[in-house]
Amino acid sequence: MSDAHLKEDAIGSELLFKGNFLHAQRDTVRLPDGHTATREYVIHPGAVVVVPLLDDGRVVLERQFRYPIGHVMIEFPAGKLDAGEAPRVCGQRELLEETGYSAREWAYAGVMHLAVAYSTEIIHLYFARGLSLGERQLDQGEFLDVFTATRAELAGWCRDGSVTDAKTLTCALWLQNVLSGAWPLDWQTAAGADGPR
Amino acid sequence: MSDAHLKEDAIGSELLFKGNFLHAQRDTVRLPDGHTATREYVIHPGAVVVVPLLDDGRVVLERQFRYPIGHVMIEFPAGKLDAGEAPRVCGQRELLEETGYSAREWAYAGVMHLAVAYSTEIIHLYFARGLSLGERQLDQGEFLDVFTATRAELAGWCRDGSVTDAKTLTCALWLQNVLSGAWPLDWQTAAGADGPR
Numbered sequence: 080m081s082d083a084h085l086k087e088d089a090i091g092s093e094l095l096f097k098g099n100f101l102h103a104q105r106d107t108v109r110l111p112d113g114h115t116a117t118r119e120y121v122i123h124p125g126a127v128v129v130v131p132l133l134d135d136g137r138v139v140l141e142r143q144f145r146y147p148i149g150h151v152m153i154e155f156p157a158g159k160l161d162a163g164e165a166p167r168v169c170g171q172r173e174l175l176e177e178t179g180y181s182a183r184e185w186a187y188a189g190v191m192h193l194a195v196a197y198s199t200e201i202i203h204l205y206f207a208r209g210l211s212l213g214e215r216q217l218d219q220g221e222f223l224d225v226f227t228a229t230r231a232e233l234a235g236w237c238r239d240g241s242v243t244d245a246k247t248l249t250c251a252l253w254l255q256n257v258l259s260g261a262w263p264l265d266w267q268t269a270a271g272a273d274g275p276r
Numbered sequence: 277m278s279d280a281h282l283k284e285d286a287i288g289s290e291l292l293f294k295g296n297f298l299h300a301q302r303d304t305v306r307l308p309d310g311h312t313a314t315r316e317y318v319i320h321p322g323a324v325v326v327v328p329l330l331d332d333g334r335v336v337l338e339r340q341f342r343y344p345i346g347h348v349m350i351e352f353p354a355g356k357l358d359a360g361e362a363p364r365v366c367g368q369r370e371l372l373e374e375t376g377y378s379a380r381e382w383a384y385a386g387v388m389h390l391a392v393a394y395s396t397e398i399i400h401l402y403f404a405r406g407l408s409l410g411e412r413q414l415d416q417g418e419f420l421d422v423f424t425a426t427r428a429e430l431a432g433w434c435r436d437g438s439v440t441d442a443k444t445l446t447c448a449l450w451l452q453n454v455l456s457g458a459w460p461l462d463w464q465t466a467a468g469a470d471g472p473r
Binding site for chain 2: 082084085086087092095096098099100101103104106108110111112114116117121128132142143144147148149150151152154165189190191192193194195196197198199200201202214220222223224234237238240243244245246248249251252256261262
């Protein structure tokens with residue numbers, strides 16, 4: 080199916096602002112009917128989220144205060160890509176920094192887009208297993224708790240509103256289908272080279 | 277458990293910019309260790325996403341070009357809250373405007389937060405059933421295709437990367453557990469009063 084009747088083409092672009100963290104742009108686009116409109120959106124470097132599976136079937140989670148939301152949230156470990164960093168390397172780095180865990184095996188699951196109307200953000204989703212615990216190395220100014228939960232506890236929290244972070248809810252969809260056998264993963268040792276399809 | 281060791285408190289706030297669509301703010305916060313930091317984030321009015329269930333078990337979906345992502349995406353019908361609008365009223369309005377469907381029964385599922393590091397956005401998730409098709413009323417400058425799919429097709433697309441929108445993936449988690457009977461919903465007629473818990 081052609082998407083010409085839906086597609087918007089850029090005809091101009093200006094910087095909206097560049098903050099310490101946020102970087103936003105306003106583009107002028109030609110709509111499918113020939114009219115023009117503006118699109119304002121955040122430029123994001125991309126991120127990685129990791130579902131760490133312990134040998135006893137529990138998962139590793141974090142509790143972190145999220146200022147825009149105004150409360151502590153339950154999330155899987157995640158972090159932004161450094162410039163030029165491969166997603167799996169980012170996942171390994173963030174998992175170690177935030178939780179202290181290293182994983183013997185990694186599996187790439189897929190990607191998600193977070194706020195499709197106003198952000199370029201893409202998140203690469205990995206599973207990790209064969210975990211061993213070392214020392215975590217939080218960034219300065221980073222405060223978060225690490226804890227573990229059973230898959231039933233996590234599912235209950237997704238249902239009752241204790242988990243509302245969309246990337247973590249998406250991880251829960253994957254986890255449920257991976258553990259049921261419906262969505263098998265292609266596991267690779269940590270030394271092996273791989274990446275997003 | 278106290279969250280004092282995680283919590284950040286606002287000590288100042290400034291407007292970063294106010295565009296046609298995006299509105300962003302930079303707050304100065306006191307970290308748990310007493311240091312200060314800045315938090316830049318988008319102020320969002322909130323939104324609603326609807327999972328419309330047809331009597332034959334199919335679901336109603338949309339294909340829409342998302343400029344920040346640069347391609348057409350498969351999504352459940354969704355839209356932003358108007359000022360003062362109740363979430364279910366927004367869901368009914370957006371479903372009708374975008375797809376032409378009205379629903380006899382509605383069920384509130386839960387909420388999700390989209391980009392917890394840099395947006396206040398909350399999305400209220402509703403299920404709708406008892407659907408009847410009328411005329412859709414797209415906003416000017418809005419272009420999207422409406423189509424239907426089986427739950428197996430949707431699950432396959434979530435797995436193979438055809439669906440990457442996080443709110444739609446979160447809806448898929450709910451759909452799977454609602455249809456399996458694991459997460460029963462409290463259905464109400466369209467005329468009944470309800471809303472987020």
